[in-house]
Amino acid sequence: MKYHARIVSLVAALAASAAVMPAQAQQPAAAVKLGIVTFLTGPAATPFGIPSRNAAEIVIETLNAGKAPAPFDKVGLGGAKIEAKYVDEAGTVANVVTEFRNLVQRDQVDAIVGYVSSGSCLAVAPVADELKALTVFYDCGTPRIFEEKQRTYVFRVSPHATMDNVAAARYILGKIKNLTTYSGINQNYAWGQDSWRDFDGSMKVLAPKAKADKVLFPKLFAGEYGAEISTLLTSKSQMLHTSFFDGDLEAFIYQEQARGLSKRMPILMTAGETVAWRLKDKLPDGTIIGARGPSGMLARDTDIRKWFEKIFRDRYNIPPTYPAYQMVQSLLGLKLAYEKAQKNGNKPTTDEIAAAFKGIEYDGPAGHVKLALGNGHQGITETAYGTYRFNKKTKEPEVYDVVRYPAECVNPPEGIDAEKWVSEGMKGAKCN
């Protein structure tokens, strides 16, 4: 009997906390509750979680104050102030899914913006549709999300990762004429494996004569790359492709510099932009960097971008990196959809917002987005790569030889799986 007493009391406690939340949610005149999920702890917090959280905080403040430039100048979302609740993405998928349910059902949020890990996104997507919860993925890269299944309440403004590596292949081939051998070092997990598969696939299509030389997959967060660097040094490769990010990327750069690998072959870093501002002159000149879309150093110099960079710099004294851009891009997309769905100032229903979100098209800090794929749920943008150099005079990083690739050039057309599209020769790619 004691047991069930315990259970009941426990359940009561939980239920109580559940009951309280919605009550709170109703108090301020129909505030819009947003759940924002990203890595607040663990290795992915530093490069992705924290910048994104910072971006969300400053932008939501500005939106609530109605100080954002047109067309984003309405207060909050369609006049209703935004209440954000931040949740950690770290932990097992079980934790991630549980916390998602808690946000929707316990905290009664109106929409969720978040998720960095593709694993989280794949796990959350079906639950979101099951619970009819409007969800905007902002950073996770895998194209599988909208290829495996039609989604109803799930959207992703940020383009998927295939684009990065197709563009990477195009850029390096433009840079090194008659390239014959290339190598790759990618972390041994889904993101690294997919990145290499797409890059290698694109190379096979675009430069059939070129051969992949060393294909290295060190453990995620391995930290020690001596052996990998030796193999590359003793290889005949003409360039190196890597999708490393943050911690591992920095470690690799320090270690390869101590052994002059970048003097032998240019290194292409699909996520290089995240570390540029921290490494400054430690990031070797001539490195080719991408920002997973036209973000950060590779963004076009539009007013909206200037606005975002300014508010971010003013608050945190460093320029925003691409995860921050993707967070803002997603928030603004949600805002537009919300306001498009809104009739005479009332709170629109989730279905109305979802309907309005479909196929939406707008300009944000990370360029011009069009939800063209996944039946209007997956965004595509142009993308850009550039070559890095540290400006000794301004003491600031900069990119030159920037090449921009139109969305249709580096993204598959609607209805074809990215992997298939690449392996079948990227049919229908429109590069101007």
Add this chain to the structure above:
Amino acid sequence: MSAILAVENLEKSFGSVVAARDINVSIPAEQTIGVIGANGAGKTTFINMITGHLTPTKGTIRFEDRDITGMPTREITRLGISRSFQVAQVFPTMTVLDNMCIAAAIARRRGGLFGAIATPLRSPDALAEAEATLELFQIGLYRHTPANTLPQGIRKLLDIGMAVVGWPRLLLLDEPTSGISIEEKFSLMSVVMTALKSRKITVLFVEHDMEIVGRFAERVLAFYDGTVIADGSPAETLEQPRVQELITGVKLKAPGGAHA
């Protein structure tokens, strides 16, 4: 009648050290045999080989006309040879009854491991068997006492009881009275021996106290340097000069006489 245990030129060596050599012994059923010898004379090695804890380097061990040389301990036990230990080996965190029940349940279980799942610990007849044995060794009073709080003597009795509960035909007692005060020794041994006699068990007991040997053994095996140097009735064996010189180290008037 034929011997219950027949050992032929048994030998055990650990590398260069020879712990036992050409031991030849034949034991008729229901005999009670005392094994004497200084420490390291090979007594325990002898027992360990019979119970399968050690595999002989040479020679054969036959139990009830069946070669058991080099069989694993548990199979030998199931055949009907069981042993007690110099240091009582019981389950300290369990009660005396549970100790006995486990032993009883194991003895009565059928069909290997999955039999062990099927067999309940406290089946009525296992329980009865356990109780009976407790009474037989006169430790019923301690039924619910955890074994780790038992006085030395009782623990010894429990140890032996657990060996007996499965109705073995041959029982090997390794120094049953070690760690027992002089006063208790005789009472303990008489309890044990009456119990064993009542179950018609052949007994082989290692003992340092010659009075005990003289009192309870019908036959004595004297070990020295890994082999048997004398084998016969207590009287004649203990009288042999070599035994006295090498083992007992005293002159005895008669069995059961005074002894240093």
Add this chain to the structure above:
Amino acid sequence: MDARNEAGHDGGDNGDASLQQRCAFVLTALAITTDGLVYAAYLFIVAIGLTLIFGVMKILNVAHGSFYAFGAYGAATAVGLYVEGDINAALGFLFMIAFAMAIGVVMGVILERGLLKLVYGRDEVVVVLVTYAVFLILEDVIRLIWGAQSYPAFQPMVSAGNVEIGDLVLSNYDLVLVAIAAIVAALAWWALKFTRYGKVLTTVIFDRETAAAFGINVTVVYTVTFIIGAALGALGGAVMAPKISVTLGIGVEVIVLAFAVVAIGGMGSIEGALVGALIVGLCRAAAVHLAPQIELFVIYGVMALVLVARPYGLFVRAQPRKI
């Protein structure tokens, strides 16, 4: 560079071609050895503290990962300091190590005196979980002290420069790393063989009952050992800090790595940790050069194989059962 160009030009002549191949082979062999040694050095430094603590105290210390992390963060902080007040590199490096190990010592004292002594005598595995709890807590403590941003500490490695052997370029810092590992190993060997405390330790490792019987104050031995172990863990973090980006979660990876090495060598055996580290290091290097696709399995593969052959690791024998 030029070496490769020549190679590139005269592909036609067979004699040279075979010569070329031989050179390539020698170079690869050399690379495998050096890479293996460097990785082994890293593994040994992180594993020795763990195996020492286990040998003496029979504690499998999960918090060893935290010592590593704190060492790394401490080192990064120290490097930050000396880069400000531009001290010369060598001094700065020593300062970095000293600073990190000091942190290790402090943590060691606090943990052993403050917590572990409360759970001595409890089930081995329960104690492991205590250290696991400590590890969880310290993960967030790091966050509270140093925040979520990552810390660069590359200066020592970059200022150390490098040497060229044909196509192969070796970082001097890596060689320093190997030297440090060698020194640590030598010191440990010397300390255990020739110092009084070392002899005491060996007795305790061998048999704590007898040790106690000989009037050795086991409590003190425990405290000292744990502190040394903690300091060594921090040392591991310190020497790796210049090679990595010091950031959240670096402790987790190290724990399992160190566990594997220690399990291979035999838990509680110093020479075991050394040999284990060498085996894993060389195997991994060979895998990366010759068969990259199996790299991920090398460590656990080796571990499983060794344990199948020798349940208690290479340098520990199974205790014979007493009767």
Add this chain to the structure above:
Amino acid sequence: MAARAHIVGALMFLIAAAAAPALPDWIVSLATIAFANALVVLGLIVMWRAGLVSFGQALYYCIGAYTVALVARRTGFTDAIGLIVLGGVAAGLVAALVGFLLARYREIFFAMLSLALSMILYGVLVKSESLGSTDGFSVSPPTFLGYAPHGEALGRSLYWLTLGVGAVAAMFVGGYFRSLAGSLATAIRDNEIRVEFLGVSVTGIVHLKVIVSGVLGGLGGALAALAIGHVDPNMAYWTTSGSFVFVTILAGAGSVAAAFVGSLCFEALRSLAADVMPDLWQMTLGTALLLTILFLPEGLGSVVTRLRRRGGAKPGTLT
């Protein structure tokens, strides 16, 4: 005594089952995952009684989960009960296999070897891109003997199924503890030599325990896979095993029911911590674990046992 335990257990079960419709959906799904994990914990308790702790229980958890996910994906067979049985069997077979190896080890060595084995599986899964590598893949919603619920109904059905499986497992394990094989656990922990000399193969008994706990782990993983709707290699990672051992300590080896209560408390605690202090939840969990070890050495189970003892019942009657 056993009878009384059954009554208490049955009551708990009925109340837990009846409560479902009254509870908000998020609590139901939290409880489902908690009870699924409780099965794994039950397996750990089985071994712990013999003084063995596995730091690699995630191996069986992950096997169970992936079996369900793969069968559902490849064959389109979606019956929950069938899938769960398959998961349990698969994990059982793996356990039977690795048992030949594990059964020779004790103490920390047992823990370490099981850890190594689970990490090898992790490595294999990370390597297998066809299974989505670290991203894993989703599990199609199950059916129940032809009945195919959606949304809340699905959640409840899974909850009830988990409860059901949990109840059956609890009864089996309870019976196992009362059996000879079960009681030999303590005997083995106390004195292996004596067990051998009584005529039982210690290795055999340990092997048996590995298999039993493996099956339980597989069932837990299978249920978790259905409840989460997604599987990924992290299910085999050592930290997953760590959290299972964590819950075992929290629950204590004292009783079967404690596994379920302990697991529920753990999930609730983790979730509340993540809610209240999203970036310090690890610290919260660590502290909880420390306090339990220091002040509740026998785990939550002991609290109840004490209360019951005060209530006049014999100790340990729940086991």
